[in-house]
Amino acid sequence: MGFDHNVCETGLNLGLGFSPAVEIIPAKAGNHNHLSRPKAVALSFEPSLTLGLVTGDKVNDSFINKPSSGEILYRQDSTGASSFSNASVKREREQPGSEETETTARVSSRVNISDEDDDGSNGRKKLRLTKAQSALLEESFKQHSTLNPQKQKQELARELNLRPRQVEVWFQNRRARTKLKQTEVDCEYLKKCCETLTDENRRLQKEVQELKALKVAQPLYMQLPAATLTMCPSCERVGGTGPTAATTDSSSKEPFSSVTTTPKPRFYNSFPNQSAAC
DNA sequence: AATTTCGCGAAGATTACCTCA
DNA sequence: CCTGAGGTAATCTTCGCGAAA
Numbered sequence: 001m002g003f004d005h006n007v008c009e010t011g012l013n014l015g016l017g018f019s020p021a022v023e024i025i026p027a028k029a030g031n032h033n034h035l036s037r038p039k040a041v042a043l044s045f046e047p048s049l050t051l052g053l054v055t056g057d058k059v060n061d062s063f064i065n066k067p068s069s070g071e072i073l074y075r076q077d078s079t080g081a082s083s084f085s086n087a088s089v090k091r092e093r094e095q096p097g098s099e100e101t102e103t104t105a106r107v108s109s110r111v112n113i114s115d116e117d118d119d120g121s122n123g124r125k126k127l128r129l130t131k132a133q134s135a136l137l138e139e140s141f142k143q144h145s146t147l148n149p150q151k152q153k154q155e156l157a158r159e160l161n162l163r164p165r166q167v168e169v170w171f172q173n174r175r176a177r178t179k180l181k182q183t184e185v186d187c188e189y190l191k192k193c194c195e196t197l198t199d200e201n202r203r204l205q206k207e208v209q210e211l212k213a214l215k216v217a218q219p220l221y222m223q224l225p226a227a228t229l230t231m232c233p234s235c236e237r238v239g240g241t242g243p244t245a246a247t248t249d250s251s252s253k254e255p256f257s258s259v260t261t262t263p264k265p266r267f268y269n270s271f272p273n274q275s276a277a278c
Numbered sequence: 279a280a281t282t283t284c285g286c287g288a289a290g291a292t293t294a295c296c297t298c299a
Numbered sequence: 300c301c302t303g304a305g306g307t308a309a310t311c312t313t314c315g316c317g318a319a320a
Contacts, residue, residue, distance in 0.1 A: 125308095125309095126307075126308050126309075127308065127309090128307085128308085129307090129308085165309090166308080166309090169308065169309060169310085170307095170308075172309095173307065173308065173309085177306095177307085
């Protein structure tokens with residue numbers, strides 16, 4: 001019972017502050033930028049909250065795209081960025097059991113065709129990545145969350161039959177989603193810590209009140225014969241400020257008096273179950 | 279050596295489209 | 300059929316870093 005240090009083992013400093021472990025997001029060699037950039041680090045809490053947790057299977061599953069095999073036309077906007085359009089063509093649902101490769105191939109063929117289909121229309125249409133494309137991108141993301149622009153991006157784009165820009169965008173969005181998930185996890189963790197600290201604070205307040213009440217009753221307490229003084233169950237010393245407690249053996253591991261002058265959380269934890277003198 | 283400028287890529291915020299209940 | 304919510308590709312803006320001038 002009481003404050004469990006394992007819950008906030010990282011040490012919450014000054015209220016809700018904490019001591020995060022800084023984890024550098026692995027960057028591809030050759031990516032000249034910002035290994036040391038503050039924004040490129042992920043906060044992780046020692047017990048279990050790591051980027052790995054978030055990027056693990058459980059979370060990744062939610063990122064797998066739903067099946068889709070709509071009729072998609074590909075075109076470019078004014079900036080050269082690619083986009084897809086189904087404006088003039090009905091989407092068709094992917095039939096259960098349909099071949100993934102076929103879907104990819106169909107989309108890919110449309111991509112190739114529509115590369116030339118530049119009608120200059122400015123509508124922004126969306127591509128829906130196929131399962132296979134998403135899976136490959138996920139796989140690549142697991143290895144490196146950032147792209148080597150001149151190599152990995154090109155290679156992936158070629159493999160997926162996408163434009164390098166699309167691969168780049170996917171990685172950007174993927175990193176954003178990862179961070180969002182991590183933030184949610186962190187938020188939950190901090191909420192729990194906050195609740196724990198609130199409880200602890202409440203309990204300590206109560207304890208202070210008890211000690212104050214004890215102090216008020218102290219004159220009477222001091223008049224009692226020594227034999228009636230409360231004995232500390234752990235160190236078997238008489239509580240109070242008398243010479244017995246003051247002349248404590250320094251070799252004793254947990255001197256009764258020192259405990260009272262060196263408050264430790266665990267001491268307070270168990271306090272309600274022991275005599276008030278402890 | 280210090281400063282300025284420029285290009286690049288990443289993050290963050292936002293938009294727009296699509297799907298589904 | 301309509302609608303709102305959620306997911307996500309795409310776009311825009313801002314920022315930091317390294318290299319060159």
